[in-house]
Amino acid sequence: MHPDRLVERLSAVVGPAHVLTAPEVRASYETDFTGRYTGRSRLVVRPGDTAEVAAAVRACHDLGVPLVPQGGNTGLVGGSVPGPDGDEVVLSLRRLTSVGPVDHGAQQVTAGAGTTLADLQRYVRSQSWEFGVDLASRDSATLGGMLATNAGGERVVRYGTTRANVAGLEAVLPDGSVMDRLAGLPKDNAGYDLTGLLVGSEGTLAVITRARLRLVPRLPHRVTALLALDSLEAAVALLVTLRRLESLELAEFFTADGLRLVMEKTGLPAPFRTPHPVLVLVECAGRHDTAGELAEAVEHPSVREVAVALRDADRHRLAAYRERHTEAVNAAGVPVKLDVTVPLADLAGFVGDLPGLLAGRARPYVFGHLAEGNVHVNLLDVPVREEEAVTEAVLRRVSQAGGSISAEHGVGRAKARYLHLTRSPTEVAAMRAVKSALDPGKLLSPGTLLGSCPPSPTPDR
Numbered sequence: 055m056h057p058d059r060l061v062e063r064l065s066a067v068v069g070p071a072h073v074l075t076a077p078e079v080r081a082s083y084e085t086d087f088t089g090r091y092t093g094r095s096r097l098v099v100r101p102g103d104t105a106e107v108a109a110a111v112r113a114c115h116d117l118g119v120p121l122v123p124q125g126g127n128t129g130l131v132g133g134s135v136p137g138p139d140g141d142e143v144v145l146s147l148r149r150l151t152s153v154g155p156v157d158h159g160a161q162q163v164t165a166g167a168g169t170t171l172a173d174l175q176r177y178v179r180s181q182s183w184e185f186g187v188d189l190a191s192r193d194s195a196t197l198g199g200m201l202a203t204n205a206g207g208e209r210v211v212r213y214g215t216t217r218a219n220v221a222g223l224e225a226v227l228p229d230g231s232v233m234d235r236l237a238g239l240p241k242d243n244a245g246y247d248l249t250g251l252l253v254g255s256e257g258t259l260a261v262i263t264r265a266r267l268r269l270v271p272r273l274p275h276r277v278t279a280l281l282a283l284d285s286l287e288a289a290v291a292l293l294v295t296l297r298r299l300e301s302l303e304l305a306e307f308f309t310a311d312g313l314r315l316v317m318e319k320t321g322l323p324a325p326f327r328t329p330h331p332v333l334v335l336v337e338c339a340g341r342h343d344t345a346g347e348l349a350e351a352v353e354h355p356s357v358r359e360v361a362v363a364l365r366d367a368d369r370h371r372l373a374a375y376r377e378r379h380t381e382a383v384n385a386a387g388v389p390v391k392l393d394v395t396v397p398l399a400d401l402a403g404f405v406g407d408l409p410g411l412l413a414g415r416a417r418p419y420v421f422g423h424l425a426e427g428n429v430h431v432n433l434l435d436v437p438v439r440e441e442e443a444v445t446e447a448v449l450r451r452v453s454q455a456g457g458s459i460s461a462e463h464g465v466g467r468a469k470a471r472y473l474h475l476t477r478s479p480t481e482v483a484a485m486r487a488v489k490s491a492l493d494p495g496k497l498l499s500p501g502t503l504l505g506s507c508p509p510s511p512t513p514d515r
């Protein structure tokens with residue numbers, strides 16, 4: 055195919071200004087947020103609405119050109135950037151930012167895939183509603199990417215992952231046809247749950263263009279507490295008590311090493327006079343004051359010190375110790391990021407085994423979502439030649455414990471080769487069958503999830 059034919063077809067759909075071919079303009083779409091994954095695209099196309107997405111996908115389909123849908127490019131597993139060969143088109147959904155009126159009766163709203171989480175939050179809060187999913191990357195993460203990866207984040211303990219907060223969606227299939235499931239019917243058992251299938255499919259089955267989101271009431275009383283403990287075992291024991299609180303919204307953990315790095319890279323002051331091995335961030339929210347019940351719960355023998363905040367600015371200051379981990383780690387280097395779930399009973403054992411598994415080949419920082427056993431293993435200073443061995447050692451340990459090699463970031467390009475550690479041959483075959491049925495030409499996100507394409511580390515690291 056002559057390259058100009060694709061440019062001509064796409065320009066006719068979106069206008070020449072939204073077909074980006076110059077390498078310097080494409081660059082920011084070709085490297086992800088971590089700086090770890092970089093690729094080369096044929097071009098970047100930026101459609102402005104669903105009809106334009108459909109026409110752009112159809113053009114790629116007709117010409118046999120693979121494409122990678124991209125939202126805020128905040129993904130952490132290389133799923134939002136093209137492969138190394140320069141034959142994929144990046145389909146940026148960032149212009150799809152329209153948000154419809156809140157449907158107060160249904161408790162739902164329809165929003166475009168390019169809407170950032172922060173913009174959605176501002177809008178629904180102004181109408182006394184809340185979206186149940188929240189993430190530290192809220193200012194850049196877009197709804198399309200959150201749906202594609204079934205993002206989890208900080209409030210899963212109360213509201214579930216993105217899938218649980220989506221009532222329907224609109225998507226463009228690989229041949230350019232449009233599937234509209236935006237009615238948001240709470241009861242609809244007529245056939246397969248296609249919305250549920252596309253959420254978490256990492257752009258491999260369809261391009262999500264709009265979502266019908268469930269909303270939850272905005273709760274006026276919020277209290278945040280930072281707790282200091284001696285060990286992760288103690289944190290897991292405390293969780294048993296915290297879970298009984300109806301108002302529990304969030305239970306996160308990090309360690310003394312991570313706290314030290316956050317303070318060093320952000321300038322935040324120490325939260326306590328003495329250092330403690332483990333920190334747990336807890337938030338409760340309700341229609342009535344929840345501070346009393348939280349205070350009672352944290353009067354637990356394992357809690358050494360407590361900092362409590364009620365005013366928003368103070369609550370955000372406490373949350374920053376946990377939320378700014380990603381930024382602090384990125385400021386210290388380009389990490390190998392392994393996002394895993396282990397059964398809670400094994401959380402402390404898993405983290406305790408890391409030094410042995412790493413055998414001095416990395417500087418680990420662990421933090422994450424306590425309530426789900428979701429550990430973000432961030433590894434700095436891993437020699438390039440050891441990256442694969444270190445990754446495999448950690449993921450094998452997770453698999454032996456009955457955990458998952460991807461808790462909430464997805465499989466992307468980074469973990470495609472390790473999928474077999476967490477999914478049986480029968481499951482992988484079923485996934486491949488679904489992929490072939492919907493995308494027989496393997497045009498959508500070809501290197502992601504089921505792709506055999508190895509991750510391509512940024513060359514000049």
Ligand code: MLT
Pocket residue numbers: 190207377379380393422430
């Ligand atoms: C987090 O929980 O902070 C995010 O998943 C980001 C990360 O793992 O770096």
Ligand code: ZN
Pocket residue numbers: 207422423430462
């Ligand atoms: Zn996370």
